Structures are given as C-alpha cells and as structure tokens.
Amino acid sequence: MSNLEVTIRETAARLLREGQVAVVLGYEAGSVPFRTAPAFIERAEDAGRLVWNRFCTNNLAVYLPKLKGAGRIALLAKGCDARSAVTLIQEHQILRDQVVILGIPCDGMVDADRLATSGESLFGVAIAPGADGSLTVASGDGQRTLSAADILQERCRLCEHNTPAIADGLLGEPAPRMPGAAEPFAAVAELERLSPAERQAFWHAQLDRCLRCYACREACPACYCRSCFADKAAPRWLSKANAADENWMFHAVRAFHLAGRCVGCGECERACPMDIPISKLNRMLDREVRERFGYVAGLDPAAVPPLGTFRPDDRDPGKHEG
Amino acid sequence: MAAPKWEPVIVAFLCNWCSYAGADLAGSSRLSYPANVRVVRVPCSGRVNPMFVIQCFKRGFDGVLIAGCHPGDCHYAKGNFYARRRMPLAQDFLEYLGVEPGRIRFDWVSASESGRFAEVVSEVTEAVRKLGPYTRRTWAHAPALPTELAPVHE
Numbered sequence: 084m085s086n087l088e089v090t091i092r093e094t095a096a097r098l099l100r101e102g103q104v105a106v107v108l109g110y111e112a113g114s115v116p117f118r119t120a121p122a123f124i125e126r127a128e129d130a131g132r133l134v135w136n137r138f139c140t141n142n143l144a145v146y147l148p149k150l151k152g153a154g155r156i157a158l159l160a161k162g163c164d165a166r167s168a169v170t171l172i173q174e175h176q177i178l179r180d181q182v183v184i185l186g187i188p189c190d191g192m193v194d195a196d197r198l199a200t201s202g203e204s205l206f207g208v209a210i211a212p213g214a215d216g217s218l219t220v221a222s223g224d225g226q227r228t229l230s231a232a233d234i235l236q237e238r239c240r241l242c243e244h245n246t247p248a249i250a251d252g253l254l255g256e257p258a259p260r261m262p263g264a265a266e267p268f269a270a271v272a273e274l275e276r277l278s279p280a281e282r283q284a285f286w287h288a289q290l291d292r293c294l295r296c297y298a299c300r301e302a303c304p305a306c307y308c309r310s311c312f313a314d315k316a317a318p319r320w321l322s323k324a325n326a327a328d329e330n331w332m333f334h335a336v337r338a339f340h341l342a343g344r345c346v347g348c349g350e351c352e353r354a355c356p357m358d359i360p361i362s363k364l365n366r367m368l369d370r371e372v373r374e375r376f377g378y379v380a381g382l383d384p385a386a387v388p389p390l391g392t393f394r395p396d397d398r399d400p401g402k403h404e405g
Numbered sequence: 406m407a408a409p410k411w412e413p414v415i416v417a418f419l420c421n422w423c424s425y426a427g428a429d430l431a432g433s434s435r436l437s438y439p440a441n442v443r444v445v446r447v448p449c450s451g452r453v454n455p456m457f458v459i460q461c462f463k464r465g466f467d468g469v470l471i472a473g474c475h476p477g478d479c480h481y482a483k484g485n486f487y488a489r490r491r492m493p494l495a496q497d498f499l500e501y502l503g504v505e506p507g508r509i510r511f512d513w514v515s516a517s518e519s520g521r522f523a524e525v526v527s528e529v530t531e532a533v534r535k536l537g538p539y540t541r542r543t544w545a546h547a548p549a550l551p552t553e554l555a556p557v558h559e
Contacts, residue, residue, distance in 0.1 A: 281503075335499070342491075390494070
C-alpha cells in the first residue's frame with residue numbers, strides 16, 4: 084500500500100468522522116486487477132475500501148451534479164477531475180462550499196488496452212503497482228516489471244495540469260510535469276494538414292463506427308443536461324437511427340457544446356467502445372478557444388466560459404481570415 | 406431530356422430586425438440576386454444555434470448564410486455579439502470536420518443595405534457553386550462490409 088493511499092484513507096476517515104462531509108467520492112478495487120470502481124464512502128469505517136493506483140481513471144466529478152442535495156461532498160481529484168469540478172462550480176451545478184476538492188498529484192493513468200497489447204493477458208494476472216511508478220505483473224508464466232510511463236493513456240501523456248490547479252489541499256507532493264504537456268495539440272495540427280476532403284473522409288470513417296450508445300456523454304462531467312438534444316422528440320434534432328449522417332451530427336454537436344468547457348479529461352474517448360478518437364474533436368475546440376479568447380477551461384471558478392460572454396472589441400467576421 | 410443542371414441550395418438565417426428587412430428592401434427595390442437561398446427568419450443572429458448549421462449539412466443543403474445586424478445595432482443590444490463569438494468558431498470547427506470553409510458565410514447586413522444583401526447572396530452562391538454539391542454521408546457511401554468474416558485466431 085502506497086503512502087498516498089494511506090493518506091487518502093486517513094483523510095477520508097477524518098472528514099467523515101468530523102462530519103465535515105457527508106460522502107467521499109473515491110476509488111475502490113474493481114473486480115479485476117487493472118480496474119477500479121467509483122466508491123461512495125459515507126462512513127469513516129469504510130474508508131479502508133479506498134484505493135489509489137495507476138488505474139484510478141474515472142473522472143469522479145461526473146457524479147457531483149447527481150449528488151446535489153446529498154450534503155457536502157469530498158472529491159478525490161486528479162488534475163483533470165479538479166478542473167471538471169471547477170467547470171461545474173462556474174456553471175452553478177454545485178456550490179463551491181458544497182465540495183471539498185482533495186487534490187491528488189497524478190503521474191498519469193495506465194491504459195489497460197495498451198497494457199494488454201504489451202504482451203500481457205489481463206486475465207488471471209496480479210498487478211502490483213510499485214512506489215517508483217513501475218507495475219509488477221505476475222501471471223502463470225512468471226513475473227515481469229513494466230514502466231507505467233510507457234503504457235500511459237494518451238490524455239495523460241498530454242496532460243498540462245496533472246497536479247490539480249485548484250484544490251482544498253493537496254495530498255502528496257506536486258507531481259512532475261508530463262512529457263507531452265508542451266505540445267498538446269500536435270494531433271490536431273496533423274489532421275489540419277489534410278485537405279478538407281481528406282479530413283471529411285477521416286471523420287466519416289471514424290464516426291461510421293459509432294453505435295450511439297452515448298457512453299461518451301454519460302462519462303463526461305460537463306454533459307450534465309437533464310434533457311439532451313440527442314434525446315429530444317420535439318424538436319427532433321437527431322433520429323434514433325444509427326445512420327451515418329446522424330452519427331456525424333451527434334458528434335459535431337456534442338463536441339461543440341463542450342467548446343470552452345471541456346477540460347480534456349478524455350473520459351469520452353476512454354468510455355467509447357468503438358475507439359473513436361473523440362477527444363481530437365474537443366482538442367481542436369480547446370485550442371481555438373485558447374487562441375481566440377485566451378481562455379483555458381477549468382482553472383478559475385470565478386471566470387465565465389468564453390461562449391457565455393463577449394467583448395465589444397471581439398474580432399469581426401469581415402476580418403476573419405476564413 | 407438532359408439532366409437538370411445542379412443548382413446550389415443555400416439556407417439563409419436572417420435576423421428579423423436588420424438582414425430580413427434588408428432582403429425585403431432588396432425585393433421591393435427590384436434588385437436581382439440568385440434564387441438559391443431559402444430564407445429562415447430568426448429573431449436575432451444570436452438565436453442561430455450552431456446546431457442549426459450542422460443540421461443543414463446533415464440534411465444535405467450545400468451552404469449556409471447567417472446574417473444579422475451590425476455590431477452595436479442589435480435590437481436586443483447584444484445578441485450579435487454572442488453570435489460573433491460562436492459562429493466563426495463553428496465555421497472553423499466544421500472545416501475541421503471536412504466542410505469546406507466557403508460553404509458557411511457569417512456577415513452583417515443592415516435593414517438599409519439591400520444592395521449589400523444582393524451582393525452577399527451572390528458571393529456565397531458563387532462560392533458554393535464552385536465547391537459543388539455537398540455530399541451528405543449516408544450508409545450508401547460507406548465501404549461495403551466484408552462478405553466473409555476472417556478468422557480471428559489461427
């Protein structure tokens with residue numbers, strides 16, 4: 084058990100015992116070694132169920148709007164989760180004093196699929212995270228140690244705020260900056276080098292696979308609308324049919340609704356059963372919003388998201404390079 | 406009989422207070438402009454949800470024009486300021502999705518600018534005509550599925 088895990092359990096138990104919070108949102112062991120499950124801890128004696136390892140990948144901020152009225156909530160937050168919480172505070176989905184952000188400096192989460200393709204069968208193995216960021220994988224064929232940094236999720240390699248920017252206390256020392264943080268938009272720029280026709284072909288090929296299961300929407304902390312345009316019958320924006328052009332519209336609108344709000348936690352893409360590179364859509368909008376409005380989502384609870392406001396001296400479309 | 410020549414169809418979202426009145430004046434002034442636009446009157450350019458534009462392309466229209474009052478002239482004081490943030494962003498985002506930039510035009514036309522309305526409509530029609538029809542994605546365009554399934558394991 085790592086020191087951080089001990090600190091998390093102790094902090095959770097203390098907050099619950101002192102009655103400071105009604106529930107602690109964290110992670111508990113999943114049913115297989117490379118998975119964790121969200122845990123809702125309501126009693127101090129249950130705090131021992133909490134775990135912290137390289138598989139604590141869910142963005143737990145997604146539960147904050149759903150727990151409105153449950154009392155004060157302590158949220159175990161990686162850098163991305165903390166930014167999501169800030170977005171929710173900005174948009175009045177949760178009151179600032181109703182959430183305690185327990186910031187966890189994060190070294191990145193392991194991509195279970197990449198772990199599987201690195202020669203490890205994920206069934207019948209035991210995975211023990213080492214303190215130095217290594218993972219010891221023990222199976223019937225013996226034991227092997229892998230570097231977690233080699234099998235990180237892409238969103239984690241590109242993460243710019245792995246140490247929470249906003250927190251009510253940091254559990255542990257600030258984490259070193261992630262290697263890809265200097266160039267988070269390289270994949271977007273690569274797509275932009277293609278012609279519009281090639282890009283259209285690329286996106287059609289990707290979005291044709293969509294099942295419209297809406298897992299991306301459900302996993303997203305910023306997609307909290309009680310009534311989503313995709314579900315509406317009047318007006319009916321989208322057919323229920325899993326047709327190619329309907330899929331295209333769903334993804335275009337979903338991404339645009341997150342413009343200036345998406346913190347790049349990448350949960351949409353991780354939740355996608357069809358491996359659609361959804362975050363390439365969000366990243367493009369993230370970069371544009373930074374360039375146009377000088378705004379980075381999820382860093383300032385008092386800021387107004389850029390598409391919810393304006394300046395009289397905004398660039399005019401006549402001068403738009405288009 | 407020869408196949409009818411393709412003509413672009415463009416949806417024009419015109420704000421009630423300026424651009425729609427500008428279009429009306431263009432008509433009563435007997436100005437001629439291409440008949441390729443289908444006008445949708447909206448209360449304000451700020452009423453135009455980028456979803457409307459996406460919907461137009463989903464339905465297979467070839468281009469979209471969004472026109473409103475000049476900044477500072479908005480009947481609701483600030484609707485067009487919001488539009489000015491979101492529409493250019495939507496334009497670039499749709500370009501990223503593969504919709505050529507010339508298919509969407511966002512501009513200002515006041516109630517007195519009937520000549521300008523005719524000009525904007527001509528420009529956008531010509532731009533879209535050059536780009537050709539917008540091909541909406543249906544399964545008919547998707548690659549055929551393999552008829553035989555390859556064995557997954559040796």
